[in-house]
């Protein structure tokens with residue numbers, strides 16, 4: 001049986017033309033410091049990480065990205081649903097698609113840094129402490145220039161971004 005409302009929208013890979021809409025969708029969340037703001041060029045560079053939810057008329061109502069961080073480890077980032085569509089299963093459907101992408105890539109663990117603890121808990125994530133990678137992997141990951149990886153590693157320079165967020169993990 002189809003999920004209620006599911007036939008009204010569909011989920012597909014993002015295209016370059018979606019980037020301005022994705023940015024518009026997350027703008028208020030960035031302003032509230034719920035999501036990390038990024039330059040437009042960074043979204044174009046990451047477009048292959050993104051899935052979007054769209055209505056039949058093409059309107060973009062949600063987005064989410066899967067960022068690979070290590071051999072077995074990925075991060076769900078920039079998961080957002082437009083105000084009008086909250087609580088109708090779009091976030092869940094996007095997350096399920098990102099999890100399928102993660103499994104296909106060979107990932108075993110999905111990380112997320114979020115204020116939305118009940119949503120991610122319902123979707124099988126658990127709150128975790130600081131250390132979930134060994135020191136050798138840490139010493140390699142710390143060379144990344146990606147802000148999200150710095151947040152994952154809880155580096156001092158990104159502490160203002162991570163304040164109040166919960167670190168969550170799902171085993172795939």
Ligand SMILES: CC(C)(COP(=O)(O)OP(=O)(O)OC[C@H]1O[C@@H](n2cnc3c(N)ncnc32)[C@H](O)[C@@H]1OP(=O)(O)O)[C@@H](O)C(=O)NCCC(=O)NCCS
Pocket residue numbers: 003004005029034035076077078079080081082085086087088089090091092093112113114115116118119122
């Ligand atoms: C987190 C977020 C993406 C969830 O999106 P969403 O589309 O509202 O998520 P869902 O609809 O799947 O689930 C939310 C609620 O709707 C309920 N729901 C799910 N499907 C439903 C449906 N078909 N009809 C009615 N309610 C439904 C769920 O039970 C859930 O309720 P609960 O929160 O009381 O348990 C959204 O809140 C958001 O954009 N948050 C801001 C950005 C953010 O923090 N992202 C996470 C970090 S990257």
